[in-house]
Amino acid sequence: MDLSFLNEINIKININASLKQFTTFKLGGFCPALIECPDAAVLRRVVILLRERNIPFILMGFGSNILASDYGINKIMLRFNNETPLVTREGNTINVDAATHLDALTQYATEQGLEGLSQICGIPGTVGGAIAGNAGAYGQQVSDHLTSVTVLKPDNSVVKLPRSAIRFDYRDSDLKHNGDIILSAEFTLNHINDTTSLKAAREEVLRTRPCNINxxxxxxxxxxxxxxxxxxxxxxxxxxxxxxxxxxxxxxxxxxxxxxxxxxxxxxxxxxxxxxxxxxxxxxxxxxxxxxxxxxxxxxxxxxxxxxxxxxxxxxxxxx
Ligand SMILES: Cc1cc2nc3c(=O)[nH]c(=O)nc-3n(C[C@H](O)[C@H](O)[C@H](O)COP(=O)(O)OP(=O)(O)OC[C@H]3O[C@@H](n4cnc5c(N)ncnc54)[C@H](O)[C@@H]3O)c2cc1C
The missing domain is CATH 3.90.78.10 (UDP-N-acetylenolpyruvoylglucosamine reductase, C-terminal domain)
Structure with a gap:
């Protein structure tokens, strides 16, 4: 498959990639190409170029909620994932690129004295994957303190959706099914002065989770x-x-x-x-x-x- 039209973008393209390498089950056959998109701006450019050429693709985050077939898949995989947190803060609101890992977001919030995400620390995967599947643990879900999500629509428009415009359910949301790609999100949290208790809560969850992040x-x-x-x-x-x-x-x-x-x-x-x-x-x-x-x-x-x-x-x- 000729993907030279993507050369203008600084991305890593894994040709004939094994899905074993990119899923936490470490199973699965091959896909023709797996394109690593480290942030929302890059992902958006790649998606638009693929859509202009009618090239089908499948979006994944970190691959921690996927069982990939031994036969592989005959479509391009876009891996929207970044181990470096891409976050900014304004008052009690955190804006996060959806490629950021959920646990990195929770760690950032803890360090900033912002409360509301401590129960969902230690869940592997990206913020995008977590919002799509409304990930959660210990009675807390990622949607609880979410205030908005910015998505790339199937027609390539970028729309900021308030939390109230999205249906969230137990381990489910509209965004898992409707073809919207989550680019970034905003969480509004509660500020507390004493970060010691927040750090202790985080440590406790990380220590006791039966299914820990690693x-x-x-x-x-x-x-x-x-x-x-x-x-x-x-x-x-x-x-x-x-x-x-x-x-x-x-x-x-x-x-x-x-x-x-x-x-x-x-x-x-x-x-x-x-x-x-x-x-x-x-x-x-x-x-x-x-x-x-x-x-x-x-x-x-x-x-x-x-x-x-x-x-x-x-x-x-x-x-x-
Ligand atoms: C050890 C371990 C422990 C876990 N513990 C928990 C837990 O406590 N609670 C819990 O809820 N889950 C848990 N999970 C499951 C998994 O971590 C979560 O479902 C996680 O949120 C998936 O994120 P991901 O980036 O890996 O998504 P992926 O597995 O890559 O993708 C999952 C789905 O999300 C979609 N998606 C990914 N990114 C986007 C995006 N930007 N926009 C739109 N759709 C997107 C994909 O298309 C796919 O449908 C655990 C998994 C492991 C391996």
Missing amino acids: LWRDIPCAGSFFRNVDPTSKAGQRQSAGWFLDNAGCKDLNLNGAHAYTKHANIITRDDGATAQAVYDLTIKMIDMVKDKYGIVLIREVRLLGKFNNAAGCNAENYW
């Missing part, structure tokens, strides 16, 4: 694989997908090297050499076992990228 380096995974269950008559007050998986016996499963993490039934990991298909097959088995025992159908939170065998009947909205 877990995937040793235990390849994408965090919780299934969404928690809405309270229903079948679920009673139980909501934790991990509880249902545990009690349905799914922790003992091992399918071609794919299995649950010993400390948490809802975190799926894999042995060396196991494939993305094995992970996928395990999730089918888990869904069946929970359904047989509790009559509840678990829904994947992790997004599937590309083709999987035996995929009939899966929640299609989570596919690319």
